[in-house]
Amino acid sequence: MKIGLYFGSFNPIHIGHLVIANHIAEYSDLDQVWFVVTPHNPFKKKSSLLDNYQRLEMVYRATKEYPKLKPSDIEFSLPQPSYTINTLTYLQEKHPDYEFALIMGEDNLKGFHKWKNYQLILENHDIYVYPRISENKVVTQFNGHKKIHTVDAPIMQLSSTFIRNAIKAGKNVKPMLPEYVWEYLDEMNFYR
Template identity: 65%
Template sequence: MKIGLYFGTFNPIHIGHLIIANHMAEHSGLDQIWMVVTPHNPHKQKTSLLDDYHRLHMVHLTTEDYPKIKPSDIEFKLPQPNYTVNTLAHLQEKYPGHEFCLIMGEDNLNSLHKWKNHEVILQNHDIYVYPRAASGVIDPTFINHPKIHNVDAPIIELSSTFIRESIKKGKDIRPMLPNKVWAYIDHNLFYKK
C-alpha cells in the first residue's frame, strides 16, 4: 500500500488541509493519506501550540467521513523534537509492507535542503508536491528529480495562524473550518486569548 504522509501541527486543522489531503487521496495514485499530527516542529515555537491530543481529536473529527484519510499520532511516541527522517525510519520498520511518501507544499520543498538527512529522505521516499501561490523559484536540484512528483492540486491560501488570530479578534471564521472542528473549538473556547 502506498501511503502519503501529510505532516502538520494542524493548529487547528482547516478546510485547506482537508482539500489538499482529499485531492492527494483521489488524484495522485496514493492509496491513503495519513495526517501526521506533529507534537513539536523543530522550526516552530511550541508555546502557540494547542495540546497535542486536542489537535489530534480535531484531525479525527475532520477525517472520520473520509475513508482514504487517516489521522496519525505516530510522532507522539517518538523522541522530541521530531525529525521527518526518524519518523520515516520508524514507520518503515513498523509497517514493512507499506511504501511511505511525503506530501508537502512547494514552499517546504524549497527548504528541504535544511532538513536533517534530507538526502536519505530523497533517496528512499517519493515526495508529492502541491503548489503554493507564493512559493517562489523551485530549487534547481529538485526540478525533474525522479522522486519528486508535482501534483496539480488546488492552490489554497489559508493558514492556521490567520484562523487563530481571527478567533482571538472575535471574527466569524466558520467557513474556514470543518463544522465539527468549529464546534469543538467554540465549545472549548480555544484560541480566544
C-alpha cells in the first residue's frame, strides 16, 4: 500500500485541502492520503494554533466520508518540534509493508534543501508536488528529479489564515469548509 502524507496544521482544514488530497488520491498511484496534523511546525508561531486534538477532530470530521483520506495524529507522540524525517522513519518502522510518500505545495519545494536530512527523504520517498498560484514557475535544484512528481491538481486560492481572519471579522465562511467542520467550528465558537 502506498500512502501519501499531507502534513499541515489544518487550522482549520478547508475544502482546498480536501480537493487537493482527493485529487492526488484519485489521480496518482497513491492508495490513500493521510492528513498528518502537526503539533508544531518549527517554522510557525504556535500561539494561533487551536489545540492539537481540536484540529485532529476537524480533520476526522472532514475526511470521514472519504475512504481514501485519513486523519493521522502520528506526530502527537513524537518529540517536538516535529521533523519530517523523524516522522517518516517512525512510520516506516511501524508499517514496514507500506510505502510512504510526501505531498507538498510547489512553494515548499523552494525551501526543501533546508529540511533536516532532506537527501535521505529524497533517496527513500517520492514527493508529490501540487501547484500554487505564483507569478512565475518555481525553479529549484529539484526540477526534473526522478522522485519528484508534479501533480496537475486544481489550484486552490484558499488559506486557513484567510478563513480564521474572516471568521474573526464576522464573515460567512461556510462554503469554504466541509459541512461537519463548519458545524464544529460554529458550535465551539472557534476563531471568533
